[in-house]
Amino acid sequence: MSNILEIxxxxxxxxxxxxxxxxxxxVSHGSVISIIGASGSGKSTLLRCINLLETPTSGEIxxxxxxxxxxxxxxxxYRGKVGxxxxxxxLFANMTVLENCIIGQCKVLGKGRKEAEEMARMYLDKVxxxxxxxxKPRQISGGQKQRVAIARxxxxxxxxxxxxxxxxxxxxQMVGEVLSVMRALAGEGLTMLVVTHEMxxxxxxxxxxVFMKDGVICEEGxxxxxxxxxxxxxxxxxxxxxxxx
Amino acid sequence: xxxxxxxxxxAGLEGLKVGDMDFFQKIxxxxxxxxxxxxxxxxxxxxxxxxxxxxxxxxxxxxxxxxTIPLSKKDSILKKVIVYLCRAxxxxxxxxxxxxxxxxxxxxxxxxxxxxxxxxxxxWPTAFLVVSINTGAYMAETVRGGxxxxxxxxxxxxxxxxxxxxQTMMNIILPQTLRNIMPQIGNNxxxxxxxxxxxxxxxxxxxxxAHTKVAGAMYTFFESATITMVIYLTMTLVLSRLLRWMEKxxxxxxxxxxxxxxxxxxTTGLYSYxxxxxxxxxxxxxxxxxxxxxxxxxxxxxxxxxxx
Numbered sequence: 001m002s003n004i005l006e007i008x009x010x011x012x013x014x015x016x017x018x019x020x021x022x023x024x025x026x027v028s029h030g031s032v033i034s035i036i037g038a039s040g041s042g043k044s045t046l047l048r049c050i051n052l053l054e055t056p057t058s059g060e061i062x063x064x065x066x067x068x069x070x071x072x073x074x075x076x077x078y079r080g081k082v083g084x085x086x087x088x089x090x091l092f093a094n095m096t097v098l099e100n101c102i103i104g105q106c107k108v109l110g111k112g113r114k115e116a117e118e119m120a121r122m123y124l125d126k127v128x129x130x131x132x133x134x135x136k137p138r139q140i141s142g143g144q145k146q147r148v149a150i151a152r153x154x155x156x157x158x159x160x161x162x163x164x165x166x167x168x169x170x171x172x173q174m175v176g177e178v179l180s181v182m183r184a185l186a187g188e189g190l191t192m193l194v195v196t197h198e199m200x201x202x203x204x205x206x207x208x209x210v211f212m213k214d215g216v217i218c219e220e221g222x223x224x225x226x227x228x229x230x231x232x233x234x235x236x237x238x239x240x241x242x243x244x245x
Numbered sequence: 246x247x248x249x250x251x252x253x254x255x256a257g258l259e260g261l262k263v264g265d266m267d268f269f270q271k272i273x274x275x276x277x278x279x280x281x282x283x284x285x286x287x288x289x290x291x292x293x294x295x296x297x298x299x300x301x302x303x304x305x306x307x308x309x310x311x312x313t314i315p316l317s318k319k320d321s322i323l324k325k326v327i328v329y330l331c332r333a334x335x336x337x338x339x340x341x342x343x344x345x346x347x348x349x350x351x352x353x354x355x356x357x358x359x360x361x362x363x364x365x366x367x368x369w370p371t372a373f374l375v376v377s378i379n380t381g382a383y384m385a386e387t388v389r390g391g392x393x394x395x396x397x398x399x400x401x402x403x404x405x406x407x408x409x410x411x412q413t414m415m416n417i418i419l420p421q422t423l424r425n426i427m428p429q430i431g432n433n434x435x436x437x438x439x440x441x442x443x444x445x446x447x448x449x450x451x452x453x454x455a456h457t458k459v460a461g462a463m464y465t466f467f468e469s470a471t472i473t474m475v476i477y478l479t480m481t482l483v484l485s486r487l488l489r490w491m492e493k494x495x496x497x498x499x500x501x502x503x504x505x506x507x508x509x510x511x512t513t514g515l516y517s518y519x520x521x522x523x524x525x526x527x528x529x530x531x532x533x534x535x536x537x538x539x540x541x542x543x544x545x546x547x548x549x550x551x552x553x
Contacts, residue, residue, distance in 0.1 A: 053401055055318070071319065079407035090402030094420045096501075103416055104406035135501040149402075156406055 002064075003028050004160050004191060005050065005082075010059035012045055019045045021215045023059070027160060027193060032186045034202035034223075035195045037212035038238065043195040044087075046212070047162050050193070051084050080108045083153030087165040089145040091137040097124065097148050098133035101155045109156065116155075123151040127181050143174025147181055154185075161185070163194040199242040203227045211235045251277045263463060271468040279459045286455030287476050293444070293451060294437040297376035301437075302430055304377065305384020308335045310419075312385070313392045315410065335385065342382035348443040351375045355447040372449045376441060380433050387429045391422035424495050431488035435481045452476060 005027040012020040020042045027033060035043045048054040050061060052068060052075060061068050068078055091100050101120035105111045111119075124130045127147040137145055146166055153161055163182070167175040179201055186192060186205045196202055202209050202223060209226040211219045211234075219226060219235045230236045254277035258270060266274060276283075311331050316324075342350065354375060359365040366374070395418050403413040442453030456473040460466040 051405055053404060076407045076409060079405060084405035086398060086402065086405075088398050090396075090398040090405075092399055092402065092417045093396075094417065094424070104403075104408060107412045107416065108407040131503045132501075133504050136497070139501055152406065 004064065006062040006065075007050070008060050008062070010046070010049060010061065011057050012042075012049055012054060013057045019215050020049065020056075023215075023217060025210070025217060025220075027191065030189050030191055031208055032190075032192045032206045033194065033208045033210060034206035035193070035210045035212060036197070036199065036202055036238075037218075041212045042215040043212050044164050047084070047164050047193065047195050051079065051082060051162060053084075076108060080104070080156050081159045082162065083156055083158035083160070084162040084164065085146070085149050085153050085166050087168050089137070089142070089149045089169075091145055091149055091152070093137050095136075096133065097129060097135050097137070097140070100137070100148060101152045104152065104156050119157075120151070120155050123154040124148070126154070126184075127151045128177075141174065142170045143177040146170065146174070146178045150178070150181055150185075160191045160193065163192060163196070165195050165197065167196070167198055199227075199239070211238065213238070247280070251280070263465070268468060271465050272472060275459060275463070275465060275468055275472060279455070282455050282459070283452065283472060283476060286450060286452035287480065289449070290438060290441050290451040290453075291480060293372055293376055293441045293449070294434060297373055298380055298430065298434045298437050300373070300377040301380025301433065302384050304381025305386075305388045306419075308339065308381065308385035309388025309392055310414065311335065312389050338378075339382045339385050342378055343386075346443075347375060347379050347440060348446055350379065351444055351447050368447065368449060371447065372441075372444050372451075375444070376437055380437060383433060384426075384430075387426050388422065391426040391429075392418055394425060395421050424492070427488065427492050427495065431485060434484055434488070438480055438484070439477060 003026045005025075007023055007025040010020055010023040010025075011018070023046060025046075035046065037043050045054060049056045056069070063078055063082075066073055068075065091097075092103070095103065098117070098120055101124060102113070102116045105116035105119060106113060109116075121130060121133070124133060127150055129144060129147050129151060132140055132144065132148075137148070140148070146169075150166075166182070167178050170178060175198065179198060182192070182194070182201070183205055194201070194206065204223070206223055209221065209223045210217055211226060211230075211232075213234050219230060219232045221231075225231075226235065227239060227242075230239060254273050258266070258274055258277075261270065263271065263274060311328070312335060314328055316328060351371065354366065355368070355371045399417055399421075400413055403417055408416070441449075441451050444451055445454040445457060448454065452473060456469050460469040463469070
C-alpha cells in the first residue's frame, strides 16, 4: 500500500495559540482513518491544513512525495484530487443540487456539460438524492444537504476524501442517513479521513483511529486497540464515557 | 392625440387670464401649454438616471471586486504592488466622490476642468459622468459589503473542489451578491432620479430645469412644482415596483419538481423507451385502452413526465 499523503512535523499557530504541534502522520491508499478527540484539540485544523484552507506554520505535507506548499505545485488539481465535506455543508446557494455537483467537474476538470451531468446524476443516485436534482439547497433538509455535499465531492472522483465533522450539525435521524452513505463508501474502498464525534462509526468502519489531544496525536492504532485497550490515560479518559454509555 | 387634449383644455380655459385662474385651472393650463417640455425633461431625467445607475453599478462592481481580491504570501510582489496601488486609488476615489456634493462636482467638472486643464467636456457626457461616478462610489462599498456578506463557507466549498478565485467569484459569489444588493441598486436608481435635478446648475435640460423655466416664465411656482412632483413620484413608484418584480424573478421558483426515477433512467441513457406501437410499448397500449376515458389528459401527462 502506497502513501497518498505524508505529513511531517506539521505545526500551526493562530497568533500565539499553538493549535497543532509537530504532527507526523500518513494516509495510505484505501484506508479509512478516523480522527477523534475533544473539541479544540486541533482535529479540524489538521484537516484544513491538508487541504491548505489553512496555511501550516511549519512542517511539510507531501502528496505522493510532492510538497503541496512548494511554489510550482498545482494546488488546483490537488484540491480536485482531495475532496472535502464540511460540517456546515457549504453548498452553493445559488445553484440547484444538480448544478452543485456539475460546476466543479466543468470548471476544474474541464469536462463537458453532458459528461459531468451523467456523473453527477450517478453520484446523486448513490447518496439517494437523485429525485432532488432540481431543488435549491435552501429547500432541502440538513441530512439531504450533507448527502449532496458528499455527492459533489465524489463527482470529482477524488483520491482521498476529507470529512470535517460531517454529522455534527444534524439530528440523530439525519446522522444515520449520512453515516450509512459514508459506510457504503468505506466499503467500496474509498480512502477517507474522517474527523468525527461518532464513536460507533470510528470503531466499526475505520481501519485506523487517531486520538488527538491539545494539538498532538496522543494515540494512534487499530480501532479495536484504541477502543478496547487504550494505552494512554488520556485516551482512556476520553473514551470512558462512550465505553460506559 | 396630444393635440386634441391640448386644444380641448385650452378651449375650456378660454377667456381666462393666467392670473385669474384657480389652482387646478392653472395646472391644466400648464399641462396644455408645457406638457411636452415636462415630458422631455422627465425623459432626460429617466435616461440619465437609468444609464448612470447601470454604469455606476459596473464601476462599483469593479471596485468592490478588486477590493476583495485575497492576497496570500505565495503571490508575486508585482501582483501585490498592483493590487495595493489599485486599492489606494480606489479608496481615494470613493472617499472624494462620496464626500463631496454632486452639485459641486458637476460644476467643478463642467466649468472648472476647462479652465484649469483646458479640457472641455460636452454637457451630456458630463451629466452621465457625474452621476455615474457618484453612483459608483456608493456602489463600491455596497458591492464590497455584498461580497463579504456571502457565507465564507461557500468560498471554502469552492476552493475545496479546486475552483480558483475568479471561477468562484463568477459562478458562486457574484450571482448571490448581485441578488443581495438589488434593493440597494434600487435605492440608488431612485436617488439618482431625484438627484439629477442638481444637474440643472450646469443647465442639463432635465425635469427640474423644465420646472424652473415654466415656473419662472408664468409665475406659477406652486402649480408647476405640483406637476413636477407628481411626475417624479410616478417615475420612482413605477421603477420601485419594477425592481421588486425583478427581485422576485431572480429568486426563482419557491417549489421544485421531484425527478422521478423513470426520467432519470431515461436521461442517463440506461433505459430506452420501446418504440411506439411495438410489443414492449406498455405505456402506449395502456393509453389506447384508456383512450376513451382520458383522451385529453393522458398524452399531455406523459409528455410532461418525459420532459422533466
